[in-house]
Amino acid sequence: MTSDFVPCVATFIAPDANTELLPTLRAAQSLLPKAGAPTWLDPERAADIFFEADLNDLASLRDTLMSRRSRDAGIDIVVQPSGGRRKRLFLADMDSTMIGQECIDELADFAGLKPRVSAITERAMRGELAFEPALRERVSLLKGLPLGVVDEVIGTRITMTPGGTALVRTMQAHGAYCCLVSGGFTLFTSPIAARIGFDEHRGNILLSENGQLSGEVAEPILGRAAKLQTLVELRDRFGLAPHETLAVGDGANDLAMIGEAGLGVAFRAKPAVAAAAAAQIDHNDLTALLFAQGYPRSSFAPEGQTAA
Template sequence: MASSPNSLVATLIANPSQPVVTDEVIDLAARALGQETERAVLARGIAADLVVPATATAKAVETALRHALHGQPVDIVVQPQAARRKRLFLADMDSTMIGQECIDELADYVGLKAEVSEITERAMRGEIAFEPALRERVALLQNLPVGVVDEIIAKRITLTPGGQALVQTMRANGAYTCLVSGGFTLFTGPVAAKIGFHEHRSNHLIVESEKLAGVVEEPILGREAKLATLIELRSRFGLTAPETMAVGDGANDLAMLGEAGLGVAFHAKPAVAAAAHARIDHADLSALLYAQGYKLEEIVAASA
């Protein structure tokens, strides 16, 4: 059976450090979807596609696969075959493109990491509004020397595996990339440059006499601003919604994820993972390339 633009594609993705998408796992998944399932290996042991007629819903296909592969550390992304390759990519920074929450690292320098981390966690779970929570946390950083930012970036910030390859591969194939964060320009500037994003947008911390003033410039870039950025860039480049992709982990990412053609919850809070189009719980950020149908040999190696 030849696939058509109306087909659905289910991508099975494992973490490259644990390549469990074996022929046996692919066979098991294919049997769960029926005899008409086409198969294509994207990266041996790491990712494979199963193409099925769009007679079932994406949710039904995902449910069948999750049941069949229960207990396997395999992520499952089901989507329409059409417009699978994305031309616009927006990404959250903290706990998504990097492994840390920058404001928590700043708070550690004033001995308040535990208190600030608790507020951060509640905000990311959606239990409290993002904007007042950010103001509250920033106020605790008053008089912190701005020079500690460079030290944190050098010593504490780690890039999430697969992120550089993701952005650089999409750029090499004509996509526009934007790092959009509820964090701070002091961090998003260097991080965006290191990963290779076209641009970055985030909040401005007010600095006075080389110290943090404990105030963030208004208006705060939060949930609605992330959504507005996606709509603005989509309009600027004349793209349709299915041609866009966004990734994040927190409640302030939900509007952006919902508006994107493919909204991906990455190692996300439960409420975010449940609401997003797709969820990545096991793999690294290279999963977002395999979800677009890229093969291993098409991925641009991350720069040093």
């Protein structure tokens, strides 16, 4: 091995047991330099192939591995250095990442304004609008909604993304600290973080008067810069190296923290986010982030239960 080459790993993750991984694995062995035999993390869904490569070549190797066959089969592939795979700090976006919805869009539905607000949300998440003014505009449209609508949205509209609880609690069982950091609102991040099991949560504060939303959000707004700041702050608090961190999100306001993390993951993300991230998960649930860290299926904490 030359001094320019380091041990690396490519992780192949299928969405279900019906997806045939072996053809993709065999093709990968012929493409990856000094590739070993597959190491199975889940006999039906996930496997590692260890190899050696120049770090500058990892992005192009990932693109090569993401052949049409892999995309058509719905196989996600994460390529990274093999050292330090298991992360000690995890930051996650909430809307359309840890949950399946955009909370502000669901609130807007109660005001009969969901199409209008959703259009603004979509443009902001694609990076076509600056996040902070777009949030202020959307919140202003919610003026007069009763606070009780929040509980109704949480109870009837919000669904947890599969694999989220297993992801958080498995990482915690192995010493990681987990933070839910959202450009959404603390009225949502608080109960959702508690349900999933995060160590802490951060979000924006919706202001209210006389039991109704005032149409304003507290300043300063937690957006792209604040998410990055949270990662750096927590990393420094725990004395961690940059490579010991993991961040996941789907929108443009997640780009800074995704770029700073040791492993930054775009989860079912907008095109610009997927293109910029070191890793992307398009076909699997959130347990893909455990496979990416080298956790075998047998070590996963059950959904909804605290890991031993």
